[in-house]
Amino acid sequence: MLRTARSLTSNPCDAEDLLQTALTKTYVAWDRIEDHRALDGYVRRALLNTRTSQWRKRKVDEFACEELPEPAGQPEPDPAEQQVLHDAMWRAVMRLPDRQRAMVVLRYYEDLSEAQTAEVLGVSVGTVKSAVSRALGKLREDPELSPVR
Numbered sequence: 001m002l003r004t005a006r007s008l009t010s011n012p013c014d015a016e017d018l019l020q021t022a023l024t025k026t027y028v029a030w031d032r033i034e035d036h037r038a039l040d041g042y043v044r045r046a047l048l049n050t051r052t053s054q055w056r057k058r059k060v061d062e063f064a065c066e067e068l069p070e071p072a073g074q075p076e077p078d079p080a081e082q083q084v085l086h087d088a089m090w091r092a093v094m095r096l097p098d099r100q101r102a103m104v105v106l107r108y109y110e111d112l113s114e115a116q117t118a119e120v121l122g123v124s125v126g127t128v129k130s131a132v133s134r135a136l137g138k139l140r141e142d143p144e145l146s147p148v149r
Contacts, residue, residue, distance in 0.1 A: 004044055008051045018054075022046035092142040100135035103128055 005015035005022070025046045026039070033042055093101055099121075106117040107128070114132075118125045139145065 001040075001043055001047070005047055008047060018047060018051055021050050025050065088144045089139075092139050092145055095142070096135050096138060100131050100138070103131050104135045104139075107132055 001022075002015060002019055005019040006012060009015045009018055022043055023046075026033075026043050029042075033039065093104060096104065102121060103117055106112045106120060107114070112120065114125050114128045118128045121128070
């Protein structure tokens with residue numbers, strides 16, 4: 001059985017884990033196995049099915065490549081410039097009407113969903129959508145934020 005597991009995997013440790021998993025599945029299904037003389041075939045099938053299932057669930061996050069995907073030597077943003085931008089954005093938000101400001105703060109600073117924002121303010125989701133849309137339009141047109149674009 002271990003040889004079969006080793007032929008299904010490239011790592012001996014993975015083969016041992018695979019065999020243990022298949023044997024555990026066989027043990028759990030012991031009462032359902034009608035012909036105990038065909039137990040080897042059942043375990044081999046459990047090995048193959050378990051390995052196939054592992055292979056399907058495998059998620060490939062990294063790919064080997066010649067070049068790094070990050071551009072080399074990109075300068076870090078200046079903390080002073082970031083603070084200036086933050087201050088300008090906050091001043092622009094403070095110039096919004098109270099209701100729009102509340103919705104923008106709840107949606108984007110507090111990270112609430114549209115439904116949660118509507119519930120907190122006691123309005124409909126559509127009201128939140130339209131008010132936030134108008135508020136973002138005003139922020140886009142704010143002269144203090146125009147150098148950012």
